[in-house]
Amino acid sequence: xxxxxxxxxxxxxxxxxxxxxxxxxxxxxxxxxxxxxxxxxxxxxxxxxxxxxxxxxxxxxxxxxxxxxxxxxxxxxxxxxxxxxxxxxxxxxxxxxxxxxxxxxxxxxxxxxxxxxxxxxxxxxxxxxxxxxxxxxxxxxxxxxxxxxxxxxxxxxxxxxxxxxxxxxxxxx
Numbered sequence: 001x002x003x004x005x006x007x008x009x010x011x012x013x014x015x016x017x018x019x020x021x022x023x024x025x026x027x028x029x030x031x032x033x034x035x036x037x038x039x040x041x042x043x044x045x046x047x048x049x050x051x052x053x054x055x056x057x058x059x060x061x062x063x064x065x066x067x068x069x070x071x072x073x074x075x076x077x078x079x080x081x082x083x084x085x086x087x088x089x090x091x092x093x094x095x096x097x098x099x100x101x102x103x104x105x106x107x108x109x110x111x112x113x114x115x116x117x118x119x120x121x122x123x124x125x126x127x128x129x130x131x132x133x134x135x136x137x138x139x140x141x142x143x144x145x146x147x148x149x150x151x152x153x154x155x156x157x158x159x160x161x162x163x164x165x166x167x168x169x170x171x172x173x
Contacts, residue, residue, distance in 0.1 A: 043067045046152065046171040048077075054163040070111075088114065 044066045052058045062077040062085055071092060077085040087098045090111040097114055098105040108114040130137040134149050141160035148154065152171030158164065 042069065044171055046169060048170075049168045050165065052163050052165045090114070 044064075046064060048062055048064055050060045063080060063082075064078070065076045067074050068090075073090060075088040077087075079085060084100050086100065087105075088111075089096050089098075089105075095108045095111045095114040096105040097108070106114075108117065134146060136144070136146060142156060142158050144154065144156040146154065152173055154167075154169045156167045156169075158166075
């Protein structure tokens with residue numbers, strides 16, 4: 001069970017970071033307290049699958065809604081029938097992870113820390129949101145295939161550090 005929760009958190013973090021490979025479904029207005037000239041907040045919906053080639057191999061599948069940018073946002077993971085698996089929220093002041101059925105969210109100093117603790121490795125958030133905008137960004141250990149990004153599909157593979165992990169994202173249009 002702990003491995004499943006860790007994989008779910010890893011998928012959540014990976015998606016928050018790797019969803020950068022996708023095309024936004026829609027722009028939304030600035031949030032309360034956000035200046036109109038601030039970085040735009042965007043929203044993406046779709047499906048993700050994460051496979052970790054460990055012994056034994058682990059797989060995770062979820063529906064998602066991602067809002068925001070590398071500086072502030074939220075990611076909700078749900079089952080295909082709509083049950084909430086996890087909700088991640090982050091701002092410049094910190095990050096939190098709420099898992100379905102958990103009474104109190106786990107708090108972290110940053111999204112980078114949340115990602116590192118959940119996945120066991122540092123993940124470059126800013127580069128991943130570049131991928132979201134269709135901008136290639138070199139990330140040590142990761143390869144992002146942006147060739148199907150205009151169709152709302154991405155595949156990102158982590159070769160290092162081991163174990164190898166493959167994340168597939170398909171956006172709803």
